[in-house]
Amino acid sequence: MTPALILVVDDNPENLTVLCELLHDQYSVRAANSGPRALQLAAQSPHPNLILLDVMMPGMSGYEVLETLRAGPETCDIPVIFTTALSATEDEQHGLVLGAVDYITKPLRPAIVLARVHNHLELARARATLRHHNAALEAEVQHRMRENQLIQEVSIRALARLAETRDNETGNHLLRTQAYVRVLGQQLKNHARFCADLDDRTIDLIAKSAPLHDIGKVGIPDHVLLKPGKLTPDEWEVMKTHAQMGADAIARAESDAEQQVQFLAYAKDIAAHHHERWDGKGYPDGLAGDDIPVPARLMALADVFDALISRRVYKPPMSFEAARDVIVSERGTHFDPDVTDAFVARFDEFCAVARRHSDEQPSATDDPAQ
Known part of the structure; x- marks a missing residue:
């Protein structure tokens, strides 16, 4: 020595x-x-x-x-x-x-x-x-945390893909809506109405949980979920049950955990309430205004925007600008007014996300917004 x-x-x-x-x-x-x-x-x-x-x-x-x-x-x-x-x-x-x-x-x-x-x-x-x-211990802890986080994210994505395989909403819908939610959260985290609910860590957890928003669709019968045309009133009532079924499934996962897993709480709120409307005319519980959990309000706008710009068997995709106009027209009715304003403020980022994770490969002469 x-x-x-x-x-x-x-x-x-x-x-x-x-x-x-x-x-x-x-x-x-x-x-x-x-x-x-x-x-x-x-x-x-x-x-x-x-x-x-x-x-x-x-x-x-x-x-x-x-x-x-x-x-x-x-x-x-x-x-x-x-x-x-x-x-x-x-x-x-x-x-x-x-x-x-x-x-x-x-x-x-x-x-x-x-x-x-x-x-x-x-x-x-x-x-x-x-x-x-x-x-060395800190490095090992960080390694294990990264490994656990990766396993968690892969598991979430796998579960979400399971629901997606039974739905017409294929491709990169999960990636896009997850990114939209993150953009909205970052825009709103310093807003007086949202600063108590949104910080960087919370936004990460909400974004992590976002892909589970339609997990309840695995319980919807094929003749309803995969129907190419318009649903009948009775079929629509069946379709609406996916929100509560998703929330119930996540609640069961929560109860199996030895301790509280925060992102599952957000996932449950999103699954249950992302079809609620600001005016109280949504489902499953008819919540209105601030009674709708913040993560669900963010997801509601993200999901609708992505549905508008995406191709479906029953409709062509809408342009980004036309989809923006639809969202703005429902400010204060379907969507939280401040969430709508955040969307408008970060509209260019929404467009960038949609282009980056597009389901379609535009030709050199095509407008990627179409």
């Missing part, structure tokens, strides 16, 4: 010689007879493992040297033991406040010096080992 490196600093040549000879048998030693020289040697690689620093030196005191060491990123963690003839309590306290790890008064006693040096080197090694272990 490479011996520890000790930097000895003292303006008195005799003290310097005594300390160097005392430490030489067990450690590598550097010597400095002034504060500026001490700082030069401390900055050299390899950096000292410990510094024995005289307090009373001409020009630059030990206190000033220590302050400079503590200010440097490469020297701030080097343990420093003051050596001084000053024995007043306030002098010792001042040195410790500045960051010294110990205080040895002169005349120096070899056994005391060796014991203090050994103890503080061991303590420094222990701290370095602990920092290393903590860094």
Whole structure:
């Protein structure tokens, strides 16, 4: 094992010689007879493992040297033991406040010096080992968290795709609506009505849960879900049950969890209420205004916009601008007015998302908005 490196600093040549000879048998030693020289040697690689620093030196005191060491990123963690003839309590306290790890008064006693040096080197090694272990543990925790998050997101997407395979809403609908919800959340997070409900973490969780909005469609019979034409009133009543079925399925998943999973709470709100309307004429519960959960209000607009611009067996896609006009026309009836305003403010981003995750590949002469 490479011996520890000790930097000895003292303006008195005799003290310097005594300390160097005392430490030489067990450690590598550097010597400095002034504060500026001490700082030069401390900055050299390899950096000292410990510094024995005289307090009373001409020009630059030990206190000033220590302050400079503590200010440097490469020297701030080097343990420093003051050596001084000053024995007043306030002098010792001042040195410790500045960051010294110990205080040895002169005349120096070899056994005391060796014991203090050994103890503080061991303590420094222990701290370095602990920092290393903590860094490794933190890296492992971050790795596991990323892995768990990936598994969670893949599982969510797989469940959502299960519903999507039984529906006409194919392709990138999940990616688009998820991105729309995130855009709306970012626009509204500083709004007075929404700042208590939306921050960056909450927006991430809401966006993560968004793909589960139509998970209840797995329970809708094929003759209703896949019907190419207009539904009869009775069929429409069956179709509307997908909202509550989705919420119930997510609620069962919540009850199986050992502790609360926040994104599932948002997913349940979205599944249950993304077909509610601001005016109370939606389903399944006829909620109105602020009684509709915020995540569901965001999803309601995102889902309708995507439905308008998407091709279906029963309709062609609508242009982005025409879809925007429809959304705006239902401000305060179908949609929360402020959510509608957020959509208008970020309309260009909605268009960019739709183009990036388009279901169709436009030709070179086609308008991608059509």
